[in-house]
Amino acid sequence: xxxxxxxxxxxxxxxxxxxxxxxxxxxxxxxxxxxxxxxxxxxxxxxxxxxxxxxxxxxxxxxxxxxxxxxxxxxxxxxxxxxxxxxxxxxxxxxxxxxxxxxxxxxxxxxxxxxxxxxxxxxxxxxxxxxxxxxxxxxxxxxxxxxxxxxxxxxxxxxxxxxxxxxxxxxxxxxxxxxxxxxxxxxxxxxxxxxxxxxxxxxxxxxxxxxxxxxxxxxxxxxxxxxxxxxxxxxxxxxxxxxxxxxxxxxxxxxxxxxxxxxxxxxxxxxxxxxxxxxxxxxxxxxxxxxxxxxxxxx
Amino acid sequence: xxxxxxxxxxxxxxxxxxxxxxxxxxxxxxxxxxxxxxxxxxxxxxxxxxxxxxxxxxxxxxxxxxxxxxxxxxxxxxxxxxxxxxxxxxxxxxxxxxxxxxxxxxxxxxxxxxxxxxxxxxxxxxxxxxxxxxxxxxxxxxxxxxxxxxxxxxxxxxxx
Numbered sequence: 001x002x003x004x005x006x007x008x009x010x011x012x013x014x015x016x017x018x019x020x021x022x023x024x025x026x027x028x029x030x031x032x033x034x035x036x037x038x039x040x041x042x043x044x045x046x047x048x049x050x051x052x053x054x055x056x057x058x059x060x061x062x063x064x065x066x067x068x069x070x071x072x073x074x075x076x077x078x079x080x081x082x083x084x085x086x087x088x089x090x091x092x093x094x095x096x097x098x099x100x101x102x103x104x105x106x107x108x109x110x111x112x113x114x115x116x117x118x119x120x121x122x123x124x125x126x127x128x129x130x131x132x133x134x135x136x137x138x139x140x141x142x143x144x145x146x147x148x149x150x151x152x153x154x155x156x157x158x159x160x161x162x163x164x165x166x167x168x169x170x171x172x173x174x175x176x177x178x179x180x181x182x183x184x185x186x187x188x189x190x191x192x193x194x195x196x197x198x199x200x201x202x203x204x205x206x207x208x209x210x211x212x213x214x215x216x217x218x219x220x221x222x223x224x225x226x227x228x229x230x231x232x233x234x235x236x237x238x239x240x241x242x243x244x245x246x247x248x249x250x251x252x253x254x255x256x257x258x259x260x261x262x263x264x265x266x267x268x269x270x271x272x273x274x275x276x277x278x279x280x281x282x283x284x285x286x287x288x289x290x291x292x293x294x295x296x297x298x299x
Numbered sequence: 300x301x302x303x304x305x306x307x308x309x310x311x312x313x314x315x316x317x318x319x320x321x322x323x324x325x326x327x328x329x330x331x332x333x334x335x336x337x338x339x340x341x342x343x344x345x346x347x348x349x350x351x352x353x354x355x356x357x358x359x360x361x362x363x364x365x366x367x368x369x370x371x372x373x374x375x376x377x378x379x380x381x382x383x384x385x386x387x388x389x390x391x392x393x394x395x396x397x398x399x400x401x402x403x404x405x406x407x408x409x410x411x412x413x414x415x416x417x418x419x420x421x422x423x424x425x426x427x428x429x430x431x432x433x434x435x436x437x438x439x440x441x442x443x444x445x446x447x448x449x450x451x452x453x454x455x456x457x458x459x
Binding site for chain 2: 001002003004005006008029031032033036037040049051053054078101102103104105107108189190191
């Protein structure tokens with residue numbers, strides 16, 4: 001690796017001071033699983049690296065005051081995968097954490113890194129978008145919150161300014177009679193990158209779907225919501241026909257490229273299939289209710 | 300750029316070593332501390348040959364900056380067992396002749412030791428996923444499964 005200065009801050013304020021001084025030439029490193037390979041092959045040549053591993057404020061994982069979940073930017077994929085509360089109440093998020101890399105990677109890779117690297121295929125983006133998470137961003141002028149659905153601006157680009165950083169995600173509680181799932185297609189389950197990823201999150205009320213959120217990975221320059229598919233479900237009973245229609249609308253929302261992982265046509269097909277499957281599981285999980293919900297298997 | 304002191308617990312021993320801020324934990328272990336059990340295969344976290352335990356959890360040491368281990372505990376294959384008192388996994392791998400070229404073996408054993416510490420009675424599927432982050436170019440996975448299964452069934456795993 002090329003030489004760089006390494007800063008080892010202990011607090012968020014120290015991080016922000018470092019970013020104010022060296023923001024444009026600095027990179028934040030948490031798990032390093034995306035950053036270090038790019039630095040080793042010369043794609044990134046930061047003059048300064050700021051290590052976040054000593055900043056306790058970024059490692060919060062737990063219930064938000066009242067209701068909901070707080071996930072610190074430096075919480076690892078493995079911690080999300082294994083957290084009992086996340087597995088029970090936010091299974092789509094736990095499932096996405098369990099799919100990142102291998103166990104050696106999941107013990108390092110963080111949710112903040114997954115989002116801030118802003119790969120179109122980021123596994124933790126679709127479930128967090130479907131759960132309507134907000135990104136809490138700190139900068140020199142204080143904090144701001146943006147819906148994660150508007151966080152990504154392009155391939156490897158986000159709304160973060162050079163002197164800002166992601167602090168945590170705040171996820172509202174889905175409420176009773178809600179269910180969700182994240183599925184992705186990869187040729188190999190471990191250490192692979194999504195050909196397509198789909199997260200669905202629904203809420204039932206009085207026999208109809210009162211809320212539906214569907215988010216897609218690896219089929220556009222950023223992770224995207226399939227809003228037409230969501231609207232086709234809301235206020236309706238979730239019959240097999242309506243789920244199939246939502247799958248069709250979701251695949252029409254996809255704008256995939258063809259590359260070595262799959263052709264655009266194959267990706268659109270997968271969006272339809274995975275949307276139907278995740279909606280079907282989300283419906284089943286919502287019907288079981290919070291109490292009767294089984295946890296996804298640990299592996 | 301000046302070297303900095305890395306103070307950490309290495310294989311149960313308080314350790315201080317001077318490292319450049321831009322070296323990985325793997326390079327510090329191999330080049331400065333002469334622990335050559337962890338290997339560099341790919342250097343990008345895909346092969347698992349560099350697996351060590353960081354605070355008891357398996358990680359790809361090629362993706363950790365050495366100074367990120369400050370104040371933490373690191374265990375390499377050299378600290379898992381010792382001559383005359385091998386870890387049950389090391390003993391099983393030797394007895395059953397698991398290694399072929401041997402390059403991946405330290406990483407595989409560290410991944411398996413972490414799995415058994417967390418889940419002493421894994422199913423075969425759980426063992427497969429426990430070492431799914433480790434590539435063996437000799438393709439010697441069958442004997443690895445046999446050895447790990449034997450340890451999982453025969454004796455409670457030691458604290459890794």
